Amino acid sequence: MNEPTGSRPKSPSRPTGGKGAPARKQGPGAKAGGPGTGGGSPGRPAPGFAARKVAADILGNVVHKHRTLDAEYDVTSGHSGFRALEPKDRSLVKAIVAAALRRRGQLDAILAELLDRPIPERTGRVTDILHVAAVQILFLDVADHAAVSLAVDLAGSDKRARPYKGLVNGVLRRLAREKDTLSTITGSGPAGLPLWLATRWRETYGAETFEAILRAHLEEPALDLTVKSDAEGWAERLGGRVVAAGSVRLSRKGAVDGFEGFNEGGWWVQDAAASLPARLLGDLTGKRAADLCAAPGGKTAQLATQGADVTAVDISEKRLKRVHSNLERLGLSARVVAADLRSYEPDEPFDAILLDAPCSATGTMRRHPDVAWTKRPADVTTLAAIQAELLRKTVTWLKPGGVLVYCTCSMEREEGEDQIAALLAEMPGIALEPVLPAEIGGLAECITPEGYLRTLPCHLGGGTEPEGGLDGFFAARLRRL
Numbered sequence: 001m002n003e004p005t006g007s008r009p010k011s012p013s014r015p016t017g018g019k020g021a022p023a024r025k026q027g028p029g030a031k032a033g034g035p036g037t038g039g040g041s042p043g044r045p046a047p048g049f050a051a052r053k054v055a056a057d058i059l060g061n062v063v064h065k066h067r068t069l070d071a072e073y074d075v076t077s078g079h080s081g082f083r084a085l086e087p088k089d090r091s092l093v094k095a096i097v098a099a100a101l102r103r104r105g106q107l108d109a110i111l112a113e114l115l116d117r118p119i120p121e122r123t124g125r126v127t128d129i130l131h132v133a134a135v136q137i138l139f140l141d142v143a144d145h146a147a148v149s150l151a152v153d154l155a156g157s158d159k160r161a162r163p164y165k166g167l168v169n170g171v172l173r174r175l176a177r178e179k180d181t182l183s184t185i186t187g188s189g190p191a192g193l194p195l196w197l198a199t200r201w202r203e204t205y206g207a208e209t210f211e212a213i214l215r216a217h218l219e220e221p222a223l224d225l226t227v228k229s230d231a232e233g234w235a236e237r238l239g240g241r242v243v244a245a246g247s248v249r250l251s252r253k254g255a256v257d258g259f260e261g262f263n264e265g266g267w268w269v270q271d272a273a274a275s276l277p278a279r280l281l282g283d284l285t286g287k288r289a290a291d292l293c294a295a296p297g298g299k300t301a302q303l304a305t306q307g308a309d310v311t312a313v314d315i316s317e318k319r320l321k322r323v324h325s326n327l328e329r330l331g332l333s334a335r336v337v338a339a340d341l342r343s344y345e346p347d348e349p350f351d352a353i354l355l356d357a358p359c360s361a362t363g364t365m366r367r368h369p370d371v372a373w374t375k376r377p378a379d380v381t382t383l384a385a386i387q388a389e390l391l392r393k394t395v396t397w398l399k400p401g402g403v404l405v406y407c408t409c410s411m412e413r414e415e416g417e418d419q420i421a422a423l424l425a426e427m428p429g430i431a432l433e434p435v436l437p438a439e440i441g442g443l444a445e446c447i448t449p450e451g452y453l454r455t456l457p458c459h460l461g462g463g464t465e466p467e468g469g470l471d472g473f474f475a476a477r478l479r480r481l
């Protein structure tokens with residue numbers, strides 16, 4: 001679908017992303033103009049209408065029905081309206097939904113300021129429609145009048161939202177007019193997180209770090225690569241910089257299979273924080289190593305690159321296909337096993353084990369802003385029980401003197417610090433081997449007093465420096481005595 005170009009540039013004065021952080025216009029650069037109500041021929045939707053409708057649907061499905069964005073965007077089984085869109089409109093939908101989730105707290109506060117009273121629950125998609133339009137007006141490269149009129153059309157097309165068409169029109173026009181002066185936009189917006197998660201993080205990390213994490217979540221993260229070798233060389237060739245312990249951080253976007261080095265297998269996409277646990281196992285030349293919970297294989301590739309004879313185990317046959325294809329592209333090898341670790345037994349013990357246990361993934365919200373809405377407190381409890389079981393079982397697969405790194409991409413203590421404290425209290429034959437700053441590129445801020453690795457989205461300049469931040473990861477290194 002071709003959308004008309006926007007009729008005027010956005011105001012140079014931008015709303016801020018909380019505590020003075022400048023909000024950046026992001027997204028695919030779609031100059032979605034389109035006169036909306038006046039733009040379509042009679043009886044035909046205006047250009048851009050389908051994309052806005054799909055965006056509001058998907059946003060609602062994530063927030064109210066706890067569906068994941070991966071499921072909604074699946075090319076074979078995802079949202080049917082999304083699948084019917086042209087690639088350009090799919091990109092626009094993704095940009096709108098990601099920004100609306102990332103900035104949900106701000107949008108709620110801004111709209112509350114413009115509404116006399118909260119919108120009743122039973123009004124269908126009114127709130128989703130308002131969020132989809134507001135995020136375009138405030139943060140995306142879309143002409144205000146197009147965002148407003150398409151939202152009005154959308155409200156008019158929904159039986160339960162129709163009575164609120166006038167309200168949608170009035171609120172969004174006022175937002176477009178007053179966006180530079182609205183007080184909530186320039187203040188520190190509230191969390192935009194479900195209460196259970198906000199409460200937990202404030203308690204776990206303290207008010208100041210919690211605010212810093214929220215600021216970091218507002219920004220779209222940079223693209224990080226793990227390289228087989230020569231990080232400086234790849235950074236130069238791809239126009240990036242070396243961060244953390246040798247990851248290459250790029251500001252460029254786009255399909256990575258078109259970037260230099262992809263086809264030659266020089267690197268793979270992996271958040272810089274996600275690359276740290278495997279690095280804690282050091283040089284593995286000639287060692288027998290297990291990558292447990294391996295798919296899609298980012299850490300398998302690291303262990304192979306570090307010289308190990310790798311056995312990669314995962315329960316999901318489907319996800320293991322990606323391990324095979326990734327290893328093939330990278331020219332690396334590993335023994336790949338489809339098995340449930342709860343019933344699997346290796347033939348021989350290992351010198352090194354990496355256990356990247358299934359977890360709530362609350363540390364990946366920078367890249368997956370739906371996570372806050374698709375996870376529930378009960379998930380943390382259920383997953384913590386699985387992690388405890390896997391950890392107790394697999395640590396016995398180490399040779400004496402062997403090392404296991406346990407990690408999760410979770411920000412929850414139950415999936416990190418508490419797991420290790422309980423294990424050490426229970427198993428006297430296992431000792432903690434603290435992480436040293438030199439092993440993780442000098443990132444001392446990411447090491448806890450106990451010697452655990454604990455990365456947070458606000459680390460490495462997240463929320464304060466352009467293209468800063470790390471995914472939230474926990475890792476601990478254990479040695480079998």
Ligand SMILES: C[S@@+](CC[C@H](N)C(=O)[O-])C[C@H]1O[C@@H](n2cnc3c(N)ncnc32)[C@H](O)[C@@H]1O
Binds near residue numbers: 313314339340
């Ligand atoms: C966090 S992901 C692993 C990411 C991977 N290590 C990487 O770096 O690319 C967790 C994985 O655990 C696997 N998994 C979950 N339960 C499992 C079990 N009981 N046995 C084996 N694998 C399991 C899932 O299929 C999923 O691929």
